[in-house]
Amino acid sequence: xxxxxxxxxxxxxxxxxxxxxxxxxxxxxxxxxxxxxxxxxxxxxxxxxxxxxxxxxxxxxxxxxxxxxxxxxxxxxxxxxxxxxxxxxxxxxxxxxxxxxxxxxxxxxxxxxxxxxxxxxxxxxxxxxxxxxxxxxxxxxxxxxxxxxxxxxxxxxxxxxxxxxxxxxxxxxxxxxxxxxxxxxxxxxxxxxxxxxxxxxxxxxxxxxxxxxxxxxxxxxxxxxxxxxxxxxxxxxxxxxxxxxxxxxxxxxxxxxxxxxxxxxxxxxxxxxxxxxxxxxxxxxxxxxxxxxxxxxxxxxxxxxxxxxxxxxxxxxxxxxxxxxxxx
Numbered sequence: 001x002x003x004x005x006x007x008x009x010x011x012x013x014x015x016x017x018x019x020x021x022x023x024x025x026x027x028x029x030x031x032x033x034x035x036x037x038x039x040x041x042x043x044x045x046x047x048x049x050x051x052x053x054x055x056x057x058x059x060x061x062x063x064x065x066x067x068x069x070x071x072x073x074x075x076x077x078x079x080x081x082x083x084x085x086x087x088x089x090x091x092x093x094x095x096x097x098x099x100x101x102x103x104x105x106x107x108x109x110x111x112x113x114x115x116x117x118x119x120x121x122x123x124x125x126x127x128x129x130x131x132x133x134x135x136x137x138x139x140x141x142x143x144x145x146x147x148x149x150x151x152x153x154x155x156x157x158x159x160x161x162x163x164x165x166x167x168x169x170x171x172x173x174x175x176x177x178x179x180x181x182x183x184x185x186x187x188x189x190x191x192x193x194x195x196x197x198x199x200x201x202x203x204x205x206x207x208x209x210x211x212x213x214x215x216x217x218x219x220x221x222x223x224x225x226x227x228x229x230x231x232x233x234x235x236x237x238x239x240x241x242x243x244x245x246x247x248x249x250x251x252x253x254x255x256x257x258x259x260x261x262x263x264x265x266x267x268x269x270x271x272x273x274x275x276x277x278x279x280x281x282x283x284x285x286x287x288x289x290x291x292x293x294x295x296x297x298x299x300x301x302x303x304x305x306x307x308x309x310x311x312x313x314x315x316x317x318x319x320x321x322x323x324x325x326x327x328x
Contacts, residue, residue: 001240001241001242002241004233004240005229005231005233005240005241008096008099008100008103008231008232008233008240009103009107009229009231011096011100011103012100012101012103012104012107012231013104013107014100015090015095015100015101015104016101016104016108018088018090018095018101019065019086019087019088019101019104019105020086020087020088021084021085021086021087022066022074022077022078022085022086022087023074023077023078023079023080023083023084023085024084025061025081025082025083025084026061026063026084026109028061028081028082029060029061029109029113030060031112032113033060033061033113034058034059034060034113034114034115034116034134034135034138035059035060035061035062035063035109035110035113035114035115035116036054036059036061036062036063036115036116036117036118037062037063037064037065037102037105037106037110037115037116037117038062038063038064038065038117038118038119038120039064039065039067039092039098039101039102039119040064040065040066040067040069040073040119040120041066041067041068041069041092042069042070042071042073042272042275043069043071043073043120043121044069044071044072044073044076044169045071045167045169045268046120046121046169046173047073047076047077047120047169048169048170049169049170049171049172049173050120051080051083052170053123053172054116054124055082057124057129057133057134058133058134058135059116059134060082061082061083061084062080062082062083062084063084063086063105063106063109063110064077064083064084064085064086065086065087065088065098065101065102065105066085066086066087066088067088067089067090067092067098068087068088068089074087084109086101086105088101097235099231099232099233099234099235102117102232103231103232106226106228106230107228110226111226111227111228112225112226112227113225113226114134114138114141114223114224114225114226115223115224115225115226116134116222116223117222117223117224117232117236118222118260121173121262121263121264122153122222122260122261122262122263123173123174123260123261123263124151124222124223124258124259124260125151125258125259125260125261125313125316125322126149126151126256126258126259126313126322127256127258127313127317127322127323127324127325127327128313128324128327129258129313130312130313137149137223137327138223138225140327141225142225146255147224147225147244148221148223148224148225148239148244148245148247149221149222149223149224149247149256149257149258150196150219150220150221150222150247150248150255150257150258151220151221151222151223151257151258151259151260151322152198152218152219152220152257152258152259152260152321152322153198153216153217153218153219153220153259153260153262154180154201154218154259154260154261154262154316154321155180155181155201155202155203155218155262155264155265155302156173156174156177156178156179156180156261156262156263156265156310157177157179157180157202157265157302157303157307158176158177158178158179158265158266158302158303159179159301159303159307160301160303161299161301162265162266162267162269162270162296162300162301162302163267163269163270163299164267165267166267167266167267167268173263173266174261174263174310176266177263177265177266178309178310179302179303179307179308179309179310180201180202180307180308180310181200181201181202181205181306181307181308182306182307182308182319182321183306183319184200184201184204184205184306185198185199185200185201185218186198186199186200186212190238192238193233193234193238193239193240193242193245194242194243194245194246195219195221195237195238195239195245195247196219196247196248197217197219197237198217198218198219199212199213199215199216199217199218200212200215200218201215201218202265202302203215203216205302205304206295206300206302207288207291207292207295208291214287214291216288217235217237219237220235220236220237220260221236221237221238221239221244221245221247222236222260223258224239224244229241230244253325254323254325255323255325256323256324256325256326256327257322257323257325258313258322259313259316259321259322261310265302269292269296270296273289273292273293273296274293276289277289277290277292277293
């Protein structure tokens with residue numbers, strides 16, 4: 001594992017040459033700032049609300065990697081003092097699905113900082129997020145000597161056809177997609193990295209009904225007190241050193257955890273899935289996007305009679321999908 005981590009760090013250094021700075025405001029990053037790192041492509045329509053949401057949460061600086069967007073992303077972000085942006089047209093797949101680029105930026109700019117790594121369609125929630133900023137969480141984690149914080153990816157979706165209600169830039173996507181599966185999840189322990197492996201939800205139920213074992217992983221560790229020797233090894237599902245993956249109790253009880261509300265399923269989804277399928281830059285020969293494209297031709301509805309309407313984090317705690325642990 002130590003050798004694997006070193007290889008990851010070497011890859012990150014090598015891949016740094018693929019990143020061209022478009023807007024570098026990293027000199028304004030203060031020692032105690034909380035950072036957000038994100039790789040994206042053609043997500044400009046999502047950025048207004050995404051930035052509003054995370055600024056409101058207390059994120060101080062955004063580090064974006066733009067992988068060849070053609071939708072005006074760079075023009076939209078230009079001039080924002082809390083945003084640093086790099087551009088690349090290099091292969092997302094050959095960069096470890098973007099992980100090498102993000103490891104590179106975190107190694108250079110995030111040492112000693114709490115860092116949140118999310119996609120533009122993911123919205124982080126945590127215990128008491130309705131009343132406490134993210135710094136309250138990171139302060140508690142620091143005081144508890146906890147270096148990493150997990151969050152289950154929770155797919156949210158509309159009632160009715162996915163393309164029925166058009167999404168508008170700046171809109172809260174939860175106004176459209178606010179239903180989720182309250183059960184239907186499997187959890188196992190990954191012996192290689194020691195992390196939990198979670199699958200299920202609407203993607204397993206609808207898109208991978210015949211092959212649930214190929215359904216996307218829902219376990220993530222998006223919030224980490226970063227050190228330049230750390231590296232993500234498998235998207236944000238697993239970290240090295242291996243101990244960072246111990247985000248759950250093994251002797252009974254529960255550790256605090258959060259959730260990532262995954263708002264992929266808006267009316268923009270069909271075109272996005274087709275674009276990514278044609279690019280062929282995703283994991284396992286883009287098997288996930290092949291499943292999406294094949295099923296979307298049938299215009300499926302993800303909502304079912306067991307779907308539950310999202311209300312708040314306390315609802316997810318009651319359902320056992322996240323936990324406040326001993327953070328009171």
